[in-house]
Amino acid sequence: MxxxxxxxxxxxxxxxxxxxxxxxxxxxxxxxxxxxxxxxxxxxxxxPPKEVFDVLDKLDEIAEGCTPATGAEIGTCADRLRDLLIGGN
Structure with missing residues (x-):
């Protein structure tokens, strides 16, 4: 610090x-x-408001219940959205 x-x-x-x-x-x-x-x-x-991240967390939960390929695709999209929202690449 x-x-x-x-x-x-x-x-x-x-x-x-x-x-x-x-x-x-x-x-x-x-x-x-x-x-x-x-x-x-x-x-x-x-x-972004907390609710935005709550929705992304819900997407992660949905992805876990999908087939591996679909889950991975949903997870990748959720990660991209997180990066855009918090200034990632």
């Missing part, structure tokens, strides 16, 4: 803080991590 020992104080309006907090939450990040990534030139992606 990195040691962060230096703080940076920035004044913002209540509305600006609300917006930044909302954007961080959408990305699944703390406000500090969101601002750190933005300041360093990264553009954090949005974080």
């Amino acid at each position: 990195r040691k962060r020992s230096v703080g940076i104080n920035v004044r913002v309006s209540v509305t600006e803080k609300r917006k930044m907090t909302l954007m961080a939450k959408r990305c699944g990040l703390s406000l500090s991590e969101y601002l750190r990534q933005r300041a360093l030139g990264y553009e954090p992606g949005g974080h």
Whole structure:
């Protein structure tokens, strides 16, 4: 884990803080991590809702009940969807 020992104080309006907090939450990040990534030139992606991953988990369950070939095909598609949703390749 990195040691962060230096703080940076920035004044913002209540509305600006609300917006930044909302954007961080959408990305699944703390406000500090969101601002750190933005300041360093990264553009954090949005974080899909939990329900999306619940559906993908259900697809995995369905794949387990299928024939090996069909199950493998469904599993591969579910994995591709996961990668797209969380920024994989």
